[in-house]
Amino acid sequence: MPRHGRLHIPGGCYHVMGRGLERRRIFYADADKQDFLDRLGETLARNGSQCVAWSVMTNHYHLLIRVGDQPLAKLMAPLLGGYAGHYNRRHHRSGYVFQNRYKSILCDADAYLLELVRYIHLNPLRAAMVKNLTDLDRYPWTGHSALMGHRKQDWQSVSEVLGLFARGLGTARRRYREFVVQGLEERDSDELLGGGLVRSYGGWEGLKRLRKEHVYCIGDERILGDSDFVERALAQDTLKVEQATQRIQAxxxxxxxxxxxxxxxxxxxxxxxxxxxxxxxxxxxxxxxxxxxxxxxxxxxxxxxxxxxxxxxxxxxxxxxxxxxxxxxxxxxxxxx
Structure with a gap:
């Protein structure tokens, strides 16, 4: 099946995930993780994008990226290509590093941004890479530590997330951490990893029809949001005209x-x-x-x-x-x- 171009919504928020080939390690040492993050910061600056949340694991990564005018691919191609080349030279190997294309899920940020921030930042704890939330507060390989004020990442949108909880920094951090604690008491939601659309299967209506016929599709581009958000995203991507604009004009x-x-x-x-x-x-x-x-x-x-x-x-x-x-x-x- 031919690959389709990914949706590009200027200002859109994307949950990006990628794994190592055959689920192998892509980060063997701290030097690998730091190289990945340094490259991420550089490409974000060049492309005018923002990183809202992130987590670097052992054989995969999670990023929550808000794009600017440039599409997500303009950010991910140099990031992953540059990292893979340097990774191979550093570890004296050749061949592919990442498995297939990265997955990108366009998210309804108003409804899901905070849940995604929490989900992404809790990954190391849920994978038992740290013992408890206190250790996660200072763990260097997820954006949670920056939100808690223990580490600094110039390219991470710390103020955007904390500003959703309170104006005062101390209160915002306390409320954010309480929000994370609540997440530990809840089960992971599969909804955060999949969404409302696989465009290559005929869009929202096509996908619903296939599901009624018990055909379950897996694609590399999805939308996290209800049908209304899906339809708006498709309209903005293809026609650049939205019903909301017409209503405002009315x-x-x-x-x-x-x-x-x-x-x-x-x-x-x-x-x-x-x-x-x-x-x-x-x-x-x-x-x-x-x-x-x-x-x-x-x-x-x-x-x-x-x-x-x-x-x-x-x-x-x-x-x-x-x-x-x-x-x-x-x-x-x-x-x-």
Missing amino acids: GWDLDRLIRRVSQYCGIKEEQLTQKARGNDLSLAKALICLWGSQELKLSLREIAHRLSISQPAASQWVNRGRKFCRELGIEFEVIDS
Whole structure:
């Protein structure tokens, strides 16, 4: 099957994974890991991309990359090619180092960024490469130690992640670590490793049809997000035109969204800053966070500020909104009239 070009969404967030050939080691010594990280920092700077989270294991790596105008391949090709060549010379070997192409999953950052940061940074602990979270706090081969302030990586987007928890550095680190602790009590989600689309199998609808026929496909490019996010990503990649733009042109903004959702749920707008103890208020908050981020492409930061909640809380409301919509069978069109 011929290879298809990877989706390129400027500003998109990609979970990137790669393994050694036949699952062999690709990092034998600390020098190998440091060489990989040095090259990563250099290529990030050249391509105008950002690294939000990372973890270097023994036979594989995880990166969470937010690309700029340049596609992901412009970053990964020199990184992996340069590392493989130097690795072979350093270890007096020849041949392939990495197994097939790296996997890249375009992620709905508003809904999954924090979960992915936690998942990636917990890899060494879950693989028993460190004994406990205290050791992970200072472990040099994952981005967690930089977020905890014990190591510095100039190319890691530390402030972006910590800023999602609090403005003050100390409070942000404490809340981030509490968030990581919560992850230890939860099972890994397979959802974070796979997603909504394998484009080479006919897109979202094609993949759903194959799954109904019990044909399960494995591809090297996926999307982590619901069908709406998948469709938006495809539209942006191929047509560069999104429905959100049309809605904004039609006068949709956060004020209008809040007004319409409040009317639909039968609550007063001023109630939205209160704790959601009732079903109507919970539904309203969930729909505002879900439809604001997905249908209008508003940032969760803006929505969270308006509702007087944290961005992680807004992300949780997005997930609740998806559940409400599934259970109640409602779509954005109920307020778009």
